[in-house]
Amino acid sequence: MSDAEAITELAKRRGFFFGANGAYGGVAGFYTFGPQGATLKSNVEAAWRDRFTVKEGNEEIEAPTIMPEAVFEASGHLEGFDDMLVECGECGESHRADHLVEGETSIEEAESLPASEIEMLVRDHGIACPTCGAPLAGRDVEDFNLMFATSIGPGSGQPGYLRPETAQGIFVEFPRLKEYARNKLPFGVTQIGRAYRNEISPRKGIVRTREFTQAELEQFVNPERDEPDLSKVADVAVRLYPATEQEDEDGDYVRTTIGEAVAENVIANDWVAYYLGVAKKWYERIGVDTDRFRFRQHLSGERAHYAADCWDAESEIGGAHDAAELAADPAAGDWIEIAGFAYRGDYDLSKHGEYGDDEFTVFEQYDEPKTVERAVVDPDMSVLGPEFGGVAGDVADALRSLAERNPDAFEGETVTVEVDGEEYAVDADAANFRVEEQTETGEHITPHVVEPSFGVDRTVYTLVAHAYSEDVVDEEERTYLDFEPGIAPTDVAVFPLLSDEELESLANRVVDDLRTAGLSVTYDESGNIGRRYRRQDEVGTPFCVTVDHEGIEGGGPETVTVRERDTTAQVRLPVSDLATRIEAIHAGEESFETLLDEYESVQTDVSKS
RNA sequence: GCGCCGGUGGUCCAGUGGUAGGACAUUGGCUUCCCAAGCCGAUAGCCCGGGUUCAAUUCCCGGCCGGCGCACCA
Numbered sequence: 001m002s003d004a005e006a007i008t009e010l011a012k013r014r015g016f017f018f019g020a021n022g023a024y025g026g027v028a029g030f031y032t033f034g035p036q037g038a039t040l041k042s043n044v045e046a047a048w049r050d051r052f053t054v055k056e057g058n059e060e061i062e063a064p065t066i067m068p069e070a071v072f073e074a075s076g077h078l079e080g081f082d083d084m085l086v087e088c089g090e091c092g093e094s095h096r097a098d099h100l101v102e103g104e105t106s107i108e109e110a111e112s113l114p115a116s117e118i119e120m121l122v123r124d125h126g127i128a129c130p131t132c133g134a135p136l137a138g139r140d141v142e143d144f145n146l147m148f149a150t151s152i153g154p155g156s157g158q159p160g161y162l163r164p165e166t167a168q169g170i171f172v173e174f175p176r177l178k179e180y181a182r183n184k185l186p187f188g189v190t191q192i193g194r195a196y197r198n199e200i201s202p203r204k205g206i207v208r209t210r211e212f213t214q215a216e217l218e219q220f221v222n223p224e225r226d227e228p229d230l231s232k233v234a235d236v237a238v239r240l241y242p243a244t245e246q247e248d249e250d251g252d253y254v255r256t257t258i259g260e261a262v263a264e265n266v267i268a269n270d271w272v273a274y275y276l277g278v279a280k281k282w283y284e285r286i287g288v289d290t291d292r293f294r295f296r297q298h299l300s301g302e303r304a305h306y307a308a309d310c311w312d313a314e315s316e317i318g319g320a321h322d323a324a325e326l327a328a329d330p331a332a333g334d335w336i337e338i339a340g341f342a343y344r345g346d347y348d349l350s351k352h353g354e355y356g357d358d359e360f361t362v363f364e365q366y367d368e369p370k371t372v373e374r375a376v377v378d379p380d381m382s383v384l385g386p387e388f389g390g391v392a393g394d395v396a397d398a399l400r401s402l403a404e405r406n407p408d409a410f411e412g413e414t415v416t417v418e419v420d421g422e423e424y425a426v427d428a429d430a431a432n433f434r435v436e437e438q439t440e441t442g443e444h445i446t447p448h449v450v451e452p453s454f455g456v457d458r459t460v461y462t463l464v465a466h467a468y469s470e471d472v473v474d475e476e477e478r479t480y481l482d483f484e485p486g487i488a489p490t491d492v493a494v495f496p497l498l499s500d501e502e503l504e505s506l507a508n509r510v511v512d513d514l515r516t517a518g519l520s521v522t523y524d525e526s527g528n529i530g531r532r533y534r535r536q537d538e539v540g541t542p543f544c545v546t547v548d549h550e551g552i553e554g555g556g557p558e559t560v561t562v563r564e565r566d567t568t569a570q571v572r573l574p575v576s577d578l579a580t581r582i583e584a585i586h587a588g589e590e591s592f593e594t595l596l597d598e599y600e601s602v603q604t605d606v607s608k609s
Numbered sequence: 610g611c612g613c614c615g616g617u618g619g620u621c622c623a624g625u626g627g628u629a630g631g632a633c634a635u636u637g638g639c640u641u642c643c644c645a646a647g648c649c650g651a652u653a654g655c656c657c658g659g660g661u662u663c664a665a666u667u668c669c670c671g672g673c674c675g676g677c678g679c680a681c682c683a
Contacts, residue, residue, distance in 0.1 A: 005676090013620050013634075025657060025673045080683050087610070095680070144610095146683075164683080200610065200681050208682070337682095474644055497642060526636080530644030537644095548642065561643075568644070606644055 003319030007465055008205060010479070014539050016040065016464060017206055029202030029210030031457070036539050039489035039520065041213070041460050044286060045192050047487065048215045048454060051282045058188035058217065059180065063169025065194055066150060069159040074355035075168050075348065077161075081146045084118055086139050088129035097141045100127050115141040146197045148210075162196035167451065169193070170218045171348045175358035178220075185362055185447055186221040192456070206461050207317070207336050213456035219271060220447040222364060223345075228270055233277025234259030240311075241296040241330055242266055253294065253330055268309050269343045271450040276341055279313055279452060285588075286459075287484040289466040291323040292316035292333070295341075313339035313454075315462040338462055339454040346446040353446065365442035374438050375407035376400075383430040394419045399431050407435065463487065467540055472609045473568055474530075481540030482566050485586050490541040491519040492582055495532050497548040499525060507547040510560060510575060514545075517579040519586060537565055543582060543592075551575075561602050564592045570602035571595045 012018045015034030019026045033041055053060045072078045086097040101107055101121045121127075123137040147164050151157035163169065170177070170189045181187035192215045202208050236258045245251030254266060258277040267273040276295055284290055298310040316326060318334030326333050353360035379396040388395050398417035402409055409415055410433035414425045467481035485491065494511050496503035504525065514521045522541070524532045529546065536544050544563045551559040551572070558575040562582070573581065573595065584590045 008675095009620065019674075022656095022674090026675090028674070077683075085610075085681085144681095146681095197682085203676090203682095205675090476645065478645085495643090500642095528641070528644080528646075530646080532645090533643080534645050544644095546643065550642080563643080570643080602643080604643060 003465065003468065004205075004317070006479075007461075007468055010468070010538065011037065011206075011464065017460075019205075029199055029208075031206050031209055033460075036489040037460065040463065040483075040487070041456060043487050043489070044456060044459055044463070045213075045215065047282070047286050048456070049190070049192065051278065052215070052217050052452070053190045056188060056217075056278075058190050058219075059177075060190045060192070061170065061173065061177070062193060063166070063173060063191060065163050065196070066152065066160050067163055067168060067172070068152065069161065070355065071168055071172055072147065072161055074351045075171070076351065077147060077164055077168075078145070081164060084115055084141050085144055086118075086122065086136055086141045088134055088136060088139070095129070095136075097122060100136070101125070115143050144200065146199065148196050148198050164197050165195050165453070166191045166193045166214045166216045167218060167348070167453065170216070171352055171360075171449075172356070174220075174349060174352070174360050178362055181220075183362055185364070186219060186226040188217055188219040190215070190217045192216075204336075206457055209457065212458075215454040215456050217275075217452045219275075219450040219452075220362075221271060221450060222362075222445060223448040224445075225364075228274035230259065230262060230270060230274055230277075233274055233281070234262075236277040236280050238276060238280055239290075239294045240266060241294050241314075243297045243299050245330070246296070246299060251330065253327075267311070269450070272309060272311060272341050272343055275450065275452045276311060276313075279339060279341070279454075283313065285484070286487050287463050287467060287482075288315060288459075291326060292466060294330075294335070296335075308343045308345050310340060310342040312337045313341070315458075315466070317462060317465040319465065319468070336458055336462075337455070338458045339452065342451045342453070344449040344451055346448050348449055349446050359444070361444040361446050363442055364445050366440070369439050369441045371437055371439055373435055375403045375410075375433070375435050377403045377410070378432040378434075379426075380430045380432060383427065388424060391419055391422075391424070395424050395426065398424075399426065403433060407433075469566075474606050478534060478537060480537035480565060483540035483542065485542045486588060488540045488542050489520070490522050490536070490539060491586055492543045492545055493522045493524060493532070493536045493541050494545045495523075495529060495547070496525055497529055497546050500549075502552060503547045503549065506552060506558060506560075506575070510545060510547060510578065513575070513579045514582065517583045519579070519582060533563065533568075541565065543585075545578065546570075562592075562595065567592075568606055568608050569596065570604065571599040572602050573599040 010016070014036055016037035017031050017033045020030040020032040021027050049060065052058065069078065084097040086095055086100070088095070097118045101118055104125045104127050105121060107121070118141045122139070122141070126135060126137065128135050148162040150160050150162065152160040170191055177189050193213065194211060195214050196211050199208060199210050202210055234257060238256060238258060238261065240254040240256060240261060242254060245254065254261070256266065258267070258273050261267045262270060262273045267276065283293060292315055294314050295311050296314050298312065314335045315338050316333040316335050321332050349360040377399045379399050381392065381396065384392040384395055395417060398419050399415070402415070402417055410428055410431060413428055415428050415431055416423055416425050418424075463483065464481065467483050469480050469482050471478055471480070492514055494507050494514070496507040507523065511521050511523050522536075524535065526532070533544055542565050544565075546561045546563065548561065551561070559572050560575055560578060561570045561572050562578070563570045581590075581595060585592060
């Protein structure tokens, strides 16, 4: 069985994730997270929230998943998110009609043309199927938008779409969000939520679905002034795969630190570099195998229209290659994108400023107020009105803009402006032209956006793939998931060693203690002890607590044993210490090794290899 | 969306023109004082629709789902 098959099988059998709606035949691209998976995902989201919202001092919001058409007109998704497909009548292959047209004509942006025009271009240029060579003239060009369309309200309603990314929910609310940030840049807003894309052909199980969870941060900055604190991440070691190396046949990774990469301009944008550093440490902490992890820069053709520079975090999920192979050859392995880090400039806010009703700018005060000389006019409307009638207002506006553009035009006796192609001569006195000294305390700027965007489902898949381990315990093969404490779906399992009232009673008390401490606990008394250990190993529970007679005999304090998943090593410790110590490990404050040092370790005949 | 291959208990598979069998898992009991042991019992299945046939899980057609290749993945 391949890694992917083994993981799919384990995920189904143990309740991590599986294709949804099975009773009705299923629908491609939709997955349900089972009990283990939903908890794992929730733990990943909590860890993300802690790092990218709380620790960064950002604010989290939750916006609707359905938004009106106008939002996506502004964002460019309505136009840019659809594909024009043409199917060959001979061989049945589908091709991007716009790409074919771009290849055969001098048109560079065929995507923005209507389908009917593309059909004409295909016919007029005699474009043929790239696969079989049959002419495509006369074939229908179908518009396929990757957004799920819906209708808001009764009847025909107003058109709406399920959001294809969570980001727009933040951009659209920017005018209010900036108020909450007290109009001060820089500030960041995060959102964890579902997004929807009507993929043509969802594949690779949970890696590419039609409904998925994103965790996104929109960092709003003043590009002229705001700098990230790179000192916090300068030492973070990263494996980079820049565009230049990807384009080179013998291209290799650049192994460096964030600090070096910035100094040598491998990563051009400081904010992107900062978040690559933060993300690398975060991935490491939640259990991503750094040998199967890299940052890959987008090739220029791969970048979205708005992105000035973009790096992806990628994880290797195939497992068919060893670490040395993966280190030596960037082409080896099965890599998937798990996050993108884009510098989006002012694209998003400018577009919404243009299409929307509100101001998508921030007023930035200067350190010192500036005094500037400005040419102004104050047209005498009592003169302009009678003279120009209905166009008087437009003439006045034209005078104002002319004064800004070309003050010299007001030097003569009359000044001429153009309104709707007509020239109007205005008496210079009536324009009331003068040069004024004005004090400016600041200016309105459109913030730039740095966007770290994480795919939560793919991160969960990566964690399962990287946690997947096999070894031999007591000459029996074992499969286990070595999740980090704090990320694992279940924190601790409690067993009575045997079916025995006394042991079961203490075990139940231990369960209560641990749950009171806020831990996720499972209790199991079914089957022999080995079977129960293996059950927990398979879902990645880091610790199993076993209650035995030795622990309740002798009149001393009650004790139990704690068994660590990966090593199968055990220590015996007092029940009274148990919850606090497990809690401390769960919180990352100490490790199992501290328990091994401090308490009596339990000698068993169990051998692990 | 096109092509090839596949779809049988929860999982992984075998098999058949007369409605099915194994392994593992689950569950009840016995046993068992630390790593999937053993014994007895139990639960549970032929993806959906149509066609051919006395009879279809099996053959044919279509659909759905999955894997792979192509295309797609702002």
